[in-house]
Amino acid sequence: xxEPSMRGSVERSVPGETPDGRPVSxxxxxxxxxxxxxxxxxxxxxVSVETPDRKGQLANITLRLASLSDYLERPSWFGSTIGRTxxxxxxxxFSLDGETFRLEPNDxxxxxxxxxxxxxxxxWNGTPFREAGELGVxxxxxxxxxxxxxxxxxxxxxxxxxxxxxxxxxTFSATADRPTPVDLTNHCxxxxxxxxxxxxxxxxxxxxxxxxxxxxxxxxxxxxxLPVANTPMDFRAPRAIGERLDEAGRNGAGYDHCFVVRGRSxxxxxxxxxxxxxxxxxxxxxxxxxGMQFYTGNSLDGSASVNHRPRHSGFxxxxxxxxxxxxxxxxxxxxxxxxxxxxxxxxxxFSVR
Numbered sequence: 001x002x003e004p005s006m007r008g009s010v011e012r013s014v015p016g017e018t019p020d021g022r023p024v025s026x027x028x029x030x031x032x033x034x035x036x037x038x039x040x041x042x043x044x045x046x047v048s049v050e051t052p053d054r055k056g057q058l059a060n061i062t063l064r065l066a067s068l069s070d071y072l073e074r075p076s077w078f079g080s081t082i083g084r085t086x087x088x089x090x091x092x093x094f095s096l097d098g099e100t101f102r103l104e105p106n107d108x109x110x111x112x113x114x115x116x117x118x119x120x121x122x123x124w125n126g127t128p129f130r131e132a133g134e135l136g137v138x139x140x141x142x143x144x145x146x147x148x149x150x151x152x153x154x155x156x157x158x159x160x161x162x163x164x165x166x167x168x169x170x171t172f173s174a175t176a177d178r179p180t181p182v183d184l185t186n187h188c189x190x191x192x193x194x195x196x197x198x199x200x201x202x203x204x205x206x207x208x209x210x211x212x213x214x215x216x217x218x219x220x221x222x223x224x225x226l227p228v229a230n231t232p233m234d235f236r237a238p239r240a241i242g243e244r245l246d247e248a249g250r251n252g253a254g255y256d257h258c259f260v261v262r263g264r265s266x267x268x269x270x271x272x273x274x275x276x277x278x279x280x281x282x283x284x285x286x287x288x289x290x291g292m293q294f295y296t297g298n299s300l301d302g303s304a305s306v307n308h309r310p311r312h313s314g315f316x317x318x319x320x321x322x323x324x325x326x327x328x329x330x331x332x333x334x335x336x337x338x339x340x341x342x343x344x345x346x347x348x349x350f351s352v353r
Contacts, residue, residue: 006164007032008135010128016068018042022123024068027137031162034058035350037136039079041126042071043119044139044158046079046188049168051350054280059194061281063297063314065307074305077187080120081158081172082113084143084150085334086185087258087293087323090220094326096151096179096335103149108218113187115148120187124158134169136161145178152178154336167349174342182336183321184344185289189297189314192276192283199312200296201242204275207235207294209259213322217250221324221331225260233257238273241315245296254296254312258322265290265332268345272317280352287319287346290332319346 008031014023026047029037034056038048048060063078065071071078092103092111104115113120124139136159143154159171172184191200212233213221228234232244233255246252263269271292272285285292295316302310322331336342 006130006133006135008162010130010135010137012128018072018123024123025126027126027128029136029160029162031135031164031166033164033166035162035166035168037160037162037168039137039160040068040071041124041139042068043121044081044124044126044141044160045071045120046160046186049188051166051281052352054352059197059279061190061192061194063189063191063195063307063309070307075116075121076306077113077120078306079186079188081124081139081184082187082318083119083156083182083184084114084148084154085181085183085326086113086187086318086320087183088112088220090324090327092149094181096181096326101149101151110218110220117148119143119156119184134161134163136169150180152176152180154180154182156184158184165349166351167347169345169347171345172343174336175340176336177338179335179337181326181334182342183325183334184342185293185318185320186346187316187318189316190274190283191314192274192281193279195314196309199242199310200315201240201245201312202277203241203315204238204277205235205241206238206273207259207292208262208270208272209292210236210262211260213258213260213291215257219256221258221322221328223328223330228259233259238275241296245312248296249298254298255294256296256298258291258293258320261287261290261292261319268347271319274317275353282351282353284349284351285317285319285346286349288344289319289321289346291320291322293318293320293323319344
């Protein structure tokens with residue numbers, strides 16, 4: 001039932017088509033309070049989130065590519081829905097129920113973000129919706145058995161909604177006809193001062209994480225889960241991202257680590273808060289996921305392929321299960337079996353102070 005007090009709009013347009021002639025739709029969603037969202041059905045990709053600063057000035061706070069053709073021709077994962085599994089799977093293979101499955105290696109010998117043909121490069125089917133307290137678009141995708149090397153036919157849903165409370169609510173769900181790993185996330189790069197307005201070093205970050213996953217020189221988890229105390233990974237108290245950025249990662253590259261979100265996995269709970277002092281913008285994140293990958297745009301190189309965005313000009317807080325989970329029995333499982341429903345939710349709440 002539609003709640004009449006929920007203001008806002010969802011408008012659909014067709015900015016172009018895929019190389020094989022299929023139309024690509026763009027959805028512009030506004031909640032009637034100043035928060036707006038622009039998302040493509042190609043990759044179920046967020047291309048813009050506009051919010052006001054303390055002076056009421058609107059700005060897009062996500063990194064985006066310059067045109068639709070860039071999204072089609074230069075896959076970058078900017079704002080995309082990532083699957084069938086996000087993050088890395090070591091050596092692009094895993095064993096399940098006694099059988100070994102080989103995936104596409106696209107990060108050296110490893111499998112990253114579902115491979116070159118993952119969900120970020122798929123054309124989803126988008127349907128606008130308007131319900132009590134929220135409005136947005138629900139995207140659906142069927143991934144056939146064997147796609148990218150994954151077993152089982154998978155039906156996935158990615159639901160992007162704005163609420164009256166200035167929230168962006170992202171809900172992922174999926175079912176499969178045989179056992180398969182599933183771990184979906186969104187890959188927005190954030191800069192709360194505004195996209196293209198410099199680095200994110202002065203953003204103040206707080207993480208509800210007492211532990212993190214150390215990685216080897218190829219960014220594969222070692223299997224350990226270590227305390228953040230007395231390390232550059234300690235964001236339990238708010239501090240500037242740039243304070244110890246150059247100590248994090250190999251050769252000071254920056255952060256690209258998974259943090260263990262405090263609390264019970266499966267329950268929506270506080271995970272992170274980011275504040276940008278200059279604009280006053282604040283983003284708080286809640287999630288049902290057990291982990292969160294904090295990434296500081298270490299691979300952004302200022303080239304045309306990333307819309308000329310330089311290193312550390314955006315950060316990601318990707319809620320997810322742990323990297324390489326199909327190969328790590330001690331990590332929370334990502335295996336979805338027939339009869340089960342995968343469901344995870346992440347809420348971004350925007351405010352100004």
